[in-house]
Amino acid sequence: MNNLFANRMANVHKSFIREILKVTADPKVISFAGGLPSPQSFAVKDLADVATKVLAEDGRNVLQYSTTEGYLPLREYIAERYSERKGLEVDPDEILITNGSQQALDLIAKVFLNVGDRVAIERPGYLGAIQALSIFEPMFIPVPLQQDGIDTDLLEKALDMNEIKLFHTVVNFQNPSGITYSKQKRLELAEIFKDRETILVEDDPYGELRFAGEDLPSLSNYLPGNVILLGSFSKIVAPGLRLGWICAPEDVMEKVIVAKQASDLHSNYLSQRIVYQYLCDHDIDEHIAKVREIYRNQRDQMVSSIEKHFPEEVAFTRPEGGMFLWVTLPEGVSSLRLFDLAGGENVAFVPGSAFYVDDGGKNTLRLNFSNSDGDEIEEGIKRLAKVIKDLLAERK
Amino acid sequence: MNNLFANRMANVHKSFIREILKVTADPKVISFAGGLPSPQSFAVKDLADVATKVLAEDGRNVLQYSTTEGYLPLREYIAERYSERKGLEVDPDEILITNGSQQALDLIAKVFLNVGDRVAIERPGYLGAIQALSIFEPMFIPVPLQQDGIDTDLLEKALDMNEIKLFHTVVNFQNPSGITYSKQKRLELAEIFKDRETILVEDDPYGELRFAGEDLPSLSNYLPGNVILLGSFSKIVAPGLRLGWICAPEDVMEKVIVAKQASDLHSNYLSQRIVYQYLCDHDIDEHIAKVREIYRNQRDQMVSSIEKHFPEEVAFTRPEGGMFLWVTLPEGVSSLRLFDLAGGENVAFVPGSAFYVDDGGKNTLRLNFSNSDGDEIEEGIKRLAKVIKDLLAERK
Numbered sequence: 001m002n003n004l005f006a007n008r009m010a011n012v013h014k015s016f017i018r019e020i021l022k023v024t025a026d027p028k029v030i031s032f033a034g035g036l037p038s039p040q041s042f043a044v045k046d047l048a049d050v051a052t053k054v055l056a057e058d059g060r061n062v063l064q065y066s067t068t069e070g071y072l073p074l075r076e077y078i079a080e081r082y083s084e085r086k087g088l089e090v091d092p093d094e095i096l097i098t099n100g101s102q103q104a105l106d107l108i109a110k111v112f113l114n115v116g117d118r119v120a121i122e123r124p125g126y127l128g129a130i131q132a133l134s135i136f137e138p139m140f141i142p143v144p145l146q147q148d149g150i151d152t153d154l155l156e157k158a159l160d161m162n163e164i165k166l167f168h169t170v171v172n173f174q175n176p177s178g179i180t181y182s183k184q185k186r187l188e189l190a191e192i193f194k195d196r197e198t199i200l201v202e203d204d205p206y207g208e209l210r211f212a213g214e215d216l217p218s219l220s221n222y223l224p225g226n227v228i229l230l231g232s233f234s235k236i237v238a239p240g241l242r243l244g245w246i247c248a249p250e251d252v253m254e255k256v257i258v259a260k261q262a263s264d265l266h267s268n269y270l271s272q273r274i275v276y277q278y279l280c281d282h283d284i285d286e287h288i289a290k291v292r293e294i295y296r297n298q299r300d301q302m303v304s305s306i307e308k309h310f311p312e313e314v315a316f317t318r319p320e321g322g323m324f325l326w327v328t329l330p331e332g333v334s335s336l337r338l339f340d341l342a343g344g345e346n347v348a349f350v351p352g353s354a355f356y357v358d359d360g361g362k363n364t365l366r367l368n369f370s371n372s373d374g375d376e377i378e379e380g381i382k383r384l385a386k387v388i389k390d391l392l393a394e395r396k
Numbered sequence: 397m398n399n400l401f402a403n404r405m406a407n408v409h410k411s412f413i414r415e416i417l418k419v420t421a422d423p424k425v426i427s428f429a430g431g432l433p434s435p436q437s438f439a440v441k442d443l444a445d446v447a448t449k450v451l452a453e454d455g456r457n458v459l460q461y462s463t464t465e466g467y468l469p470l471r472e473y474i475a476e477r478y479s480e481r482k483g484l485e486v487d488p489d490e491i492l493i494t495n496g497s498q499q500a501l502d503l504i505a506k507v508f509l510n511v512g513d514r515v516a517i518e519r520p521g522y523l524g525a526i527q528a529l530s531i532f533e534p535m536f537i538p539v540p541l542q543q544d545g546i547d548t549d550l551l552e553k554a555l556d557m558n559e560i561k562l563f564h565t566v567v568n569f570q571n572p573s574g575i576t577y578s579k580q581k582r583l584e585l586a587e588i589f590k591d592r593e594t595i596l597v598e599d600d601p602y603g604e605l606r607f608a609g610e611d612l613p614s615l616s617n618y619l620p621g622n623v624i625l626l627g628s629f630s631k632i633v634a635p636g637l638r639l640g641w642i643c644a645p646e647d648v649m650e651k652v653i654v655a656k657q658a659s660d661l662h663s664n665y666l667s668q669r670i671v672y673q674y675l676c677d678h679d680i681d682e683h684i685a686k687v688r689e690i691y692r693n694q695r696d697q698m699v700s701s702i703e704k705h706f707p708e709e710v711a712f713t714r715p716e717g718g719m720f721l722w723v724t725l726p727e728g729v730s731s732l733r734l735f736d737l738a739g740g741e742n743v744a745f746v747p748g749s750a751f752y753v754d755d756g757g758k759n760t761l762r763l764n765f766s767n768s769d770g771d772e773i774e775e776g777i778k779r780l781a782k783v784i785k786d787l788l789a790e791r792k
Contacts, residue, residue: 004561004595006510009651036461044455051447059440063634065432099495099660106659110531114402131658135506165400199400238459240665255405262527263502264495268664269636
């Protein structure tokens with residue numbers, strides 16, 4: 001059926017990440033390639049208890065078809081938490097439960113993107129967003145990240161020069177770079193988008209995973225009603241439950257519901273009931289504090305291992321939260337070549353070019369610290385340092 | 397953000413069914429409108445047991461991210477069952493786990509449909525398919541159903557006159573009509589599609605729910621490698637778990653995997669593990685036999701109530717399986733008007749025009765029998781009969 005595929009499928013790259021993850025299936029390999037939360041962070045026993053409870057108490061409903069929008073008490077909980085944590089006024093009807101925030105990106109693309117529409121994204125950008133949006137054949141306009149967020153001058157220029165329909169941003173502990181937008185950058189963004197028609201998608205899967213510095217306002221705080229906010233239970237409860245959400249103004253939500261219904265009717269109802277019961281019966285803030293502690297230790301270990309072992313000419317970010325750290329090799333040194341050499345030493349990462357929609361990032365790489373323990377991090381970074389040194393020596 | 401929506405959203409009707417289901421939320425209403433399985437058919441206790449088991453024995457994995465294709469042992473099970481039940485040779489790598497078969501339709505549309513591509517569907521057709529495919533802006537070509545399946549003469553003419561990319565069919569206990577394709581029709585379809593490039597999508601969510609007559613071959617038996625086969629655990633295990641699958645040749649599967657990854661990474665992993673464990677620990681055939689028995693009784697009740705109460709000029713189908721029965725009022729009598737009148741008597745159904753992409757079906761309606769008990773069916777049909785008689789009397 002080869003000649004029958006839709007045009008859109010020609011534009012979609014075979015996933016580089018999927019190929020890499022195959023390499024890392026070998027248990028000898030220390031992998032900093034994936035984006036997996038620490039399994040130590042899952043409240044397995046508590047989740048098992050609430051699963052038993054909801055099935056025992058309300059099994060016939062829990063197993064039945066449910067509403068497209070998602071379980072109302074769960075949406076009310078999310079709205080309430082936005083109000084408490086961020087001072088955002090959100091109506092539960094402005095929230096729809098998705099299969100992880102990946103599906104939220106798919107729904108947004110469905111609802112908004114015509115072929116050729118301009119979409120501004122961070123450079124480097126979140127691969128999941130690039131993949132979801134690519135299916136709908138937009139033209140990407142990548143705007144460089146600086147240490148404290150996007151280059152707002154270049155973003156404004158891009159907006160002035162192009163009719164940009166949508167801007168996708170991860171303001172907290174960005175994937176892949178680990179960068180967090182400063183308060184100043186957030187204010188600048190609010191100023192830039194205040195009088196524009198462009199849709200601002202604030203993708204915030206890691207926002208609660210801050211282990212250093214202080215929480216900053218959401219872009220929604222500055223631009224209420226202008227932002228589509230995405231959230232996820234994958235990192236604060238568990239990713240295998242595949243639950244995220246999209247928070248959008250009512251006129252958008254009306255279309256999102258139609259798109260969601262056409263896509264898969266509704267999200268897994270058992271999971272929704274489990275997560276809601278878990279939030280009722282357990283202290284999520286206490287749990288998140290534990291998760292943060294685990295990630296802080298892993299980040300600290302990776303930063304100190306890098307400081308100890310990497311050559312000084314290699315730069316890297318020190319994230320205040322999330323799961324990733326970004327490494328920049330000296331100009332002209334290829335991380336793709338590094339990836340091949342690292343394979344020989346049984347250590348893996350994602351070459352940075354995977355996160356660029358243009359030709360950039362060839363000397364960069366992403367390291368995940370949340371799915372390895374302290375010893376693995378130290379050993380993996382040591383192995384990586386050796387290969388980096390070999391590669392740098394080649395140049396001389 | 398009203399003027400920013402993608403063109404595709406303009407083509408998508410606000411779901412009539414969603415509006416109807418709101419009406420039926422009133423507990424006074426006896427509803428034959430939905431498409432819900434009988435909650436009596438859920439093995440609640442067994443599913444609770446296996447949920448507890450998989451979380452206790454392998455919680456940290458069960459809650460983690462998983463593969464896009466789906467849990468391999470579950471895919472192996474499905475392949476094995478195709479072989480045993482239908483004599484189909486399927487490789488587990490030709491199966492991908494979806495969020496119900498609704499998502500399979502979305503993925504097929506993503507992978508194959510360009511704007512304006514011709515898609516042949518049954519008339520009346522499955523609403524979920526119409527919704528999923530509509531998002532990708534095809535041109536529908538509806539081909540009438542007869543008592544024993546699609547009108548193959550008209551289908552062949554349509555295929556000869558148009559470049560039809562895809563044909564969607566529900567050969568067993570079709571939704572909405574309840575019709576099952578005869579063996580003869582299946583053979584004719586095989587003959588028609590043998591040398592064509594058109595993709596044949598055989599959507600089979602109800603195939604195992606046959607309670608009368610005998611199982612017939614799948615179109616895949618006649619056209620191995622040419623058919624995309626869709627299946628679902630919604631009706632044989634439980635819909636709240638949102639698990640279905642797509643079975644497609646390897647070259648198609650490669651694209652489907654890319655589309656699935658972009659859509660939501662992977663299906664709910666906890667549910668996949670629960671269903672697989674359930675299939676291992678319990679006798680699914682014994683369970684399905686029970687479900688069939690429940691549905692057979694409900695169908696028998698509805699058929700006998702209709703025979704007793706409906707005027708003779710009203711025709712209806714006697715399905716051999718599935719969940720729906722199709723009613724045809726005399727020409728010129730409007731089921732939309734009947735729906736309004738039925739509201740006054742607290743009984744609901746879906747007016748048939750919801751299942752037509754053209755102007756047809758105005759004198760038809762769909763009745764669901766799987767979600768009401770015997771007394772409700774008798775009482776609901778009695779109420780409906782009264783309104784039908786009133787409506788027919790108006791004409792005279």
